[in-house]
Each structure stands twice: as structure tokens, then as C-alpha cells.
Amino acid sequence: MFLTQISGTVLQSLRLSDTVGIIMEAAIIAGLFNIGGILLTYLLTKKDTLKKLDKKMDVYHAELKNSVNVKNNTLSAEHAGLSKEHTGLKEQINDKHAALEKQLSAAQTRLDHLHDESIRMEGFRKDVEKQGVDVTAIKVGIDALAQKNGENITQVRDLTRDLEKSEQKLERSEEELVDVRKELQYYKKELAQSQRENQQLKQQIYNLQHPQQSWDEPER
Incomplete structure (x- = not known):
């Protein structure tokens, strides 16, 4: 429609003769069709470019989606590993907490026992005082016994150390006796060998001196 309006306007303004008008009209129409062809070629080229760009966008979108999926899977695996590690740490903390509570309970029980023992000893002290017993003298005696016991412990320790030294000696x-016995056994063997050799030499000498008699049959 745009092309038709332009051609009509141009034809009305020229007012030429029929032949010139026809030629001019044909030239104008040809030019307009040429422009239309150029525009059509541009549009087709643009459309093809848009299609290629759209394909590139699809490929890029697919690659991006794949990358996001891989990253998501990696993060999911890391999250699962961290969750497992967190569970393990939580179990360790709970076990440690339970062990500490058990130790605390045992310590509290021992503290209660010591408290009861302290009360019992205090009652015992009061009973002793009521009976007129000299607690100070008893304490001095206990300290003396403890000191003597310490001296005995020291003496026993010294004796034990001396005993260990004696055992080592x-x-x-x-070990030296074993070595001496081995050496004595060796010398006994050497002596026996020497005695045998000496006996053989005596036999040879006797045989040389008394060829008619043997060593076991001396001359009458």
C-alpha cells in the first residue's frame, strides 16, 4: 500500500505525455520493485540471522541448564556430606556429653560419700571427747606412726633396691659361671684328646722298643 501511494503521487506530479509517462511509470515501478526486493532480501537475511541467533541461544541455554544441573548436583552432594558429618559430630558431642554427665555423677557421688564420711568422723571426734580421751595425743600418735611407716617404707625401698642390685650381680x-663351665668343658675335651695322643705315642715308643711284645703284655 505504501508503494502504491508513492507511485500514484509521483504519476500525478509529473503530468508528462503518455509515452513518457508510461516509461517513467515503468521505471518507477521497476525501481520500487527493486527496492522491495532489497527489502525482502534484507528481511529474509535478517530472519535467517535471527534463526541462527535463536539456535545459538538454545544451545547456550542448554549448556547453561546443564551447568546449573551439574552445579546443583555437586552442591547437593556437598550438602549430603556436610549433613552426614554434622550428624556424626552431633553423635560424638552427645556421647561426650553423656560421658561427662556420667563422670559428674560419679564425682557427685564421691563428694556425697566424703561429706557423709566427714560428718561421721566429726561425730566420732565428739564421742571421743565426751569419753574424755585426749584427741591431741591420739593425733600425735597417729602422726608418729605415719612417720615411722614412712621411714619403714623408705627402708623397704632401699632394701628392695639393694636386692635388685644383688639379683643383677x-x-x-x-652368666660368668656358665662361661667358666663351657671353658672347663672345652679344656676337658682338650685334655682327653691330649691323653689319647700321649697314650698313642707311648704305644708307638713301646712298640719300637719291644717289637716282640705289645703294650698290654709287658716283658716278664
């Missing part, structure tokens, strides 16, 4: 002496 005895072990070394036993």
Missing part, C-alpha cells in the same frame, strides 16, 4: 655371676 647374681645374674652376672651365673
